[in-house]
Amino acid sequence: MMDPQKLLQELLKISDDDKDITPKQAKIIQAAIEIFAEKGYASASTSEIAKRAGVAEGTIFRHYKTKKELLLSIVSPMIIKFAAPFFAETFIRQVFKDHEDKGFEELLRKLIQNRYEFVKNNVPLLKIVLQEMAFHPEIQQAYKQVFTEKVLPKFKKMVEYYQDKGELRNDFSVDTTIRLVINTAVGFMVTRFIVMPDYPWDDEKELENTIQYIKDGIFS
Amino acid sequence: MMDPQKLLQELLKISDDDKDITPKQAKIIQAAIEIFAEKGYASASTSEIAKRAGVAEGTIFRHYKTKKELLLSIVSPMIIKFAAPFFAETFIRQVFKDHEDKGFEELLRKLIQNRYEFVKNNVPLLKIVLQEMAFHPEIQQAYKQVFTEKVLPKFKKMVEYYQDKGELRNDFSVDTTIRLVINTAVGFMVTRFIVMPDYPWDDEKELENTIQYIKDGIFS
Amino acid sequence: MMDPQKLLQELLKISDDDKDITPKQAKIIQAAIEIFAEKGYASASTSEIAKRAGVAEGTIFRHYKTKKELLLSIVSPMIIKFAAPFFAETFIRQVFKDHEDKGFEELLRKLIQNRYEFVKNNVPLLKIVLQEMAFHPEIQQAYKQVFTEKVLPKFKKMVEYYQDKGELRNDFSVDTTIRLVINTAVGFMVTRFIVMPDYPWDDEKELENTIQYIKDGIFS
Amino acid sequence: MMDPQKLLQELLKISDDDKDITPKQAKIIQAAIEIFAEKGYASASTSEIAKRAGVAEGTIFRHYKTKKELLLSIVSPMIIKFAAPFFAETFIRQVFKDHEDKGFEELLRKLIQNRYEFVKNNVPLLKIVLQEMAFHPEIQQAYKQVFTEKVLPKFKKMVEYYQDKGELRNDFSVDTTIRLVINTAVGFMVTRFIVMPDYPWDDEKELENTIQYIKDGIFS
DNA sequence: CATGAATGAGGATTCATTCAT
DNA sequence: TATGAATGAATCCTCATTCAT
Numbered sequence: 001m002m003d004p005q006k007l008l009q010e011l012l013k014i015s016d017d018d019k020d021i022t023p024k025q026a027k028i029i030q031a032a033i034e035i036f037a038e039k040g041y042a043s044a045s046t047s048e049i050a051k052r053a054g055v056a057e058g059t060i061f062r063h064y065k066t067k068k069e070l071l072l073s074i075v076s077p078m079i080i081k082f083a084a085p086f087f088a089e090t091f092i093r094q095v096f097k098d099h100e101d102k103g104f105e106e107l108l109r110k111l112i113q114n115r116y117e118f119v120k121n122n123v124p125l126l127k128i129v130l131q132e133m134a135f136h137p138e139i140q141q142a143y144k145q146v147f148t149e150k151v152l153p154k155f156k157k158m159v160e161y162y163q164d165k166g167e168l169r170n171d172f173s174v175d176t177t178i179r180l181v182i183n184t185a186v187g188f189m190v191t192r193f194i195v196m197p198d199y200p201w202d203d204e205k206e207l208e209n210t211i212q213y214i215k216d217g218i219f220s
Numbered sequence: 221m222m223d224p225q226k227l228l229q230e231l232l233k234i235s236d237d238d239k240d241i242t243p244k245q246a247k248i249i250q251a252a253i254e255i256f257a258e259k260g261y262a263s264a265s266t267s268e269i270a271k272r273a274g275v276a277e278g279t280i281f282r283h284y285k286t287k288k289e290l291l292l293s294i295v296s297p298m299i300i301k302f303a304a305p306f307f308a309e310t311f312i313r314q315v316f317k318d319h320e321d322k323g324f325e326e327l328l329r330k331l332i333q334n335r336y337e338f339v340k341n342n343v344p345l346l347k348i349v350l351q352e353m354a355f356h357p358e359i360q361q362a363y364k365q366v367f368t369e370k371v372l373p374k375f376k377k378m379v380e381y382y383q384d385k386g387e388l389r390n391d392f393s394v395d396t397t398i399r400l401v402i403n404t405a406v407g408f409m410v411t412r413f414i415v416m417p418d419y420p421w422d423d424e425k426e427l428e429n430t431i432q433y434i435k436d437g438i439f440s
Numbered sequence: 441m442m443d444p445q446k447l448l449q450e451l452l453k454i455s456d457d458d459k460d461i462t463p464k465q466a467k468i469i470q471a472a473i474e475i476f477a478e479k480g481y482a483s484a485s486t487s488e489i490a491k492r493a494g495v496a497e498g499t500i501f502r503h504y505k506t507k508k509e510l511l512l513s514i515v516s517p518m519i520i521k522f523a524a525p526f527f528a529e530t531f532i533r534q535v536f537k538d539h540e541d542k543g544f545e546e547l548l549r550k551l552i553q554n555r556y557e558f559v560k561n562n563v564p565l566l567k568i569v570l571q572e573m574a575f576h577p578e579i580q581q582a583y584k585q586v587f588t589e590k591v592l593p594k595f596k597k598m599v600e601y602y603q604d605k606g607e608l609r610n611d612f613s614v615d616t617t618i619r620l621v622i623n624t625a626v627g628f629m630v631t632r633f634i635v636m637p638d639y640p641w642d643d644e645k646e647l648e649n650t651i652q653y654i655k656d657g658i659f660s
Numbered sequence: 661m662m663d664p665q666k667l668l669q670e671l672l673k674i675s676d677d678d679k680d681i682t683p684k685q686a687k688i689i690q691a692a693i694e695i696f697a698e699k700g701y702a703s704a705s706t707s708e709i710a711k712r713a714g715v716a717e718g719t720i721f722r723h724y725k726t727k728k729e730l731l732l733s734i735v736s737p738m739i740i741k742f743a744a745p746f747f748a749e750t751f752i753r754q755v756f757k758d759h760e761d762k763g764f765e766e767l768l769r770k771l772i773q774n775r776y777e778f779v780k781n782n783v784p785l786l787k788i789v790l791q792e793m794a795f796h797p798e799i800q801q802a803y804k805q806v807f808t809e810k811v812l813p814k815f816k817k818m819v820e821y822y823q824d825k826g827e828l829r830n831d832f833s834v835d836t837t838i839r840l841v842i843n844t845a846v847g848f849m850v851t852r853f854i855v856m857p858d859y860p861w862d863d864e865k866e867l868e869n870t871i872q873y874i875k876d877g878i879f880s
Numbered sequence: 881c882a883t884g885a886a887t888g889a890g891g892a893t894t895c896a897t898t899c900a901t
Numbered sequence: 902t903a904t905g906a907a908t909g910a911a912t913c914c915t916c917a918t919t920c921a922t
Contacts, residue, residue: 022906022907024906024907039355040260040262040354040355042260042262042263043262043355045890045891045892046891046892046893047890047891047892055907055908056907056908056909057892057893057908057909058893058894058895058907058908058909058910059906059907059908060892060893061892061893061894062905062906062907062908063906065893066892066893067891067892067893127354131351131354134260134347134351135259135260135263169436171432172429172432172433176426176429179408179411180404180429180430180433183403183404183407183408183411184400184403184404184407186407187403187404187406187407188399188403191399191403206396209392209396209400210400212391212392213392213400216389216436242881244881244882265915265916265917266916266917266918267915267916267917275882275883276882276883276884277883277884277917277918278882278883278884278885278918278919278920279881279882279883279884280917281917281918281919282881282882282883285918286917286918287916287917287918462885462886464885464886465885479795480700480702480794480795482700482702482703483702483795485911485912485913486912486913486914487911487912487913495886495887496886496887496888497887497888497913497914498886498887498888498889498914498915498916499885499886499887500914501913501914501915502884502885502886502887503885505914506913506914507912507913507914567794571791571794574700574787574791575699575700575703609876611872612869612872612873616866616869619848619851620844620869620870620873623843623844623847623848623851624840624843624844624847626847627843627844627846627847628839628843631839631843646836649832649836649840650840652831652832652877653832653840653877654877655877656829656876656877657872657873657874657875657876657877682902684902684903705894705895705896706895706896706897707894707895707896715903715904716903716904716905717895717896717897717904717905717906718897718898718899718903718904718905718906719902719903719904719905720896721896721897721898722902722903722904725897726896726897727895727896727897
């Protein structure tokens with residue numbers, strides 16, 4: 001038995017894909033993340049990446065056959081990591097068995113808090129994913145697959161479960177409910193970290209308000 | 221006196237920036253919109269735009285000094301148009317005087333429906349704005365200015381007004397309330413037209429659900 | 441009616457493919473021929489070609505999408521031109537009707553002399569063809585097609601005709617005869633212009649000897 | 661005293677340059693021969709050679725200082741081996757003393773048959789020599805030296821001898837005679853193994869025809 | 881106004897070669 | 902001896918922009 005705090009923390013470290021990486025390679029990835037995030041994949045030049053990584057341009061291509069492969073090597077693991085909480089086999093069982101009493105609200109709170117921390121620690125990477133998804137079918141594909149195979153099914157079960165319990169309104173379809181929740185959560189993070197990162201956010205309060213909003217809307 | 225239906229319709233046609241445009245220029249803009257939306261500004265080549273427009277490469281540069289000027293000539297008016305409803309002097313007065321009885325919900329409904337139609341008719345253009353805003357400070361600036369000077373003040377007044385009336389919960393700050401509403405509305409449209417345009421949407425219902433969600437959240 | 445001298449001269453100028461060519465383009469082709477011949481296609485750099493042509497490197501790619509296209513635009517017409525004498529409809533008829541009295545020897549003499557002049561005037565180009573054929577299937581294909589469809593059939597008719605007349609030995613198959621003749625003629629030219637261009641050749645005598653050799657071998 | 665059969669067989673194994681070669685080195689040479697023959701020296705990359713040889717890139721440069729040295733280490737021995745029959749001191753003496761009765765024809769036959777076997781067993785290597793000679797002065801030099809110092813003198817003596825005997829026509833200069841013979845023989849092999857290796861050759865007959873052609877020409 | 885040839889800087893990528901392990 | 906990561910010059914090619922017609 002594990003308390004949910006720990007559970008979700010666990011789920012983050014899904015893959016250690018940073019193994020077998022030379023120091024130069026690590027510097028390349030770091031530089032690439034920065035520059036891709038700053039100017040976008042298409043406008044980033046491998047020569048600039050090499051310069052910032054303190055590496056010869058050729059070194060990039062020794063490790064990544066193409067510039068695109070470099071992008072994907074950065075972006076692919078992100079998708080999985082972002083959906084990580086939904087990967088754990090135990091996740092949904094935990095929810096139902098040990099913590100059902102706490103209800104959907106508590107589950108939501110944990111989830112959003114956890115993903116909030118994740119996003120906070122991976123802003124440039126997520127910027128890249130958001131930007132480049134639009135133009136790279138491979139990324140869309142990967143995202144779609146993870147979402148429809150891993151995230152959606154579990155999310156659906158959750159929503160159905162709490163709808164049956166009468167905790168969630170059931171005049172919204174499951175899909176609609178999920179869409180609204182995800183929109184609100186993701187929207188918060190995008191606004192918080194990407195659109196207006198410089199606004200003087202009171203994160204704790206804003207997080208709580210967001211959860212309340214999802215719960216009750218804005219009407220009194 | 222004007223009924224709100226007409227009011228909002230009016231607000232759409234703010235600027236006729238399609239004046240004094242040669243047919244070739246129009247074809248260039250059309251082609252540019254398509255290609256910028258398809259592959260992004262950085263990956264779009266002026267030669268491809270010229271080809272699709274059925275124009276010589278030089279012709280583009282006769283009308284737009286640089287490729288970036290072409291982008292801005294496309295993007296700039298969009299920002300104003302998207303915020304159009306908030307531009308009309310009469311807008312807020314209308315709200316307060318003639319139609320206060322209908323309440324925030326009705327106002328919201330009109331606004332969202334109207335912007336929904338607008339987005340529906342300008343998907344590629346909005347794709348471009350969303351994508352390129354990240355990398356072009358000029359666009360961010362323009363957006364920020366319009367938002368803080370035009371949209372935000374009026375939105376604030378509205379929210380304050382309805383909070384005072386007790387129609388909106390006031391444990392949320394005005395800013396937070398606005399953020400949540402805009403997030404939900406924009407999130408819907410982005411999901412609807414950009415992320416999942418091929419999903420079999422029941423637009424009317426989804427629109428209504430979104431409004432209800434803003435109002436009441438998802439809890440029963 | 442045309443005397444065979446003129447006939448063969450005519451056949452040389454098959455296509456004027458140098459039309460619609462800008463002066464820069466002409467200089468590019470000239471430079472490319474020189475450099476391809478000097479160092480081979482693979483070792484020739486487009487930047488060097490541009491330099492020698494007095495043109496920006498980009499200009500090359502405005503006219504030829506790829507370096508290979510530049511090569512083919514040079515090589516392709518050569519193949520046809522080299523086989524030119526066999527293209528004329530009237531060629532073989534001329535041989536049979538008006539000049540049969542002169543026999544195979546005279547025909548051979550005219551042919552070899554004519555091709556000798558052609559080769560003499562196109563040494564670098566032929567060097568390129570010989571070298572690059574080995575590595576470019578497109579060139580092999582083109583050569584094969586021209587040879588099997590145009591050259592071989594007419595050559596066969598000629599040899600058969602003179603074998604029937606008893607002028608040529610018929611213990612050699614037609615194919616073998618053709619191979620031996622072409623080998624000897626081509627071999628002469630390759631030796632003369634490519635292998636040992638600096639040897640003090642007495643061209644007229646050597647040409648005549650080659651013809652005699654084909655006729656009588658080297659035994660007394 | 662040695663019968664000529666054996667003599668010529670002997671001449672083949674002139675140098676055992678395969679000594680002191682590590683297994684890796686042998687694999688490198690084998691891979692290099694294949695790849696040089698397939699795509700030409702300039703288009704062959706050391707990394708591809710290393711890969712096909714199952715060796716690290718660095719290993720190639722441990723044995724051969726440069727890519728070119730690798731080429732020369734492959735090509736140089738070929739030149740000597742191809743001219744091998746003319747190297748043996750005893751060769752010409754054999755011809756004159758023991759076997760003069762058999763005449764030039766028999767000598768030619770032996771020579772051509774022997775070289776035919778050699779070429780047959782070394783097609784890729786000869787392809788490389790033919791291709792690269794054009795661009796590498798070192799190879800030309802080596803070839804020229806071997807040819808003028810070893811092959812030509814002996815060949816000249818032979819031809820002079822048989823001209824004096826009245827067996828060969830003497831209205832052809834010695835040089836011309838040699839050129840014609842070599843052209844015909846080499847031309848056959850190039851056609852046989854390089855230009856048209858897939859043609860259904862009747863080697864024995866074609867070889868014999870070639871010899872007859874050299875002897876008697878093609879006229880009846 | 882419109883054209884399209886020309887430009888040259890810059891892009892991604894390749895490759896022979898070096899060197900620390 | 903063998904490795905393979907690292908190099909950086911060189912390669913082919915693209916592209917925004919200019920300008921003479």
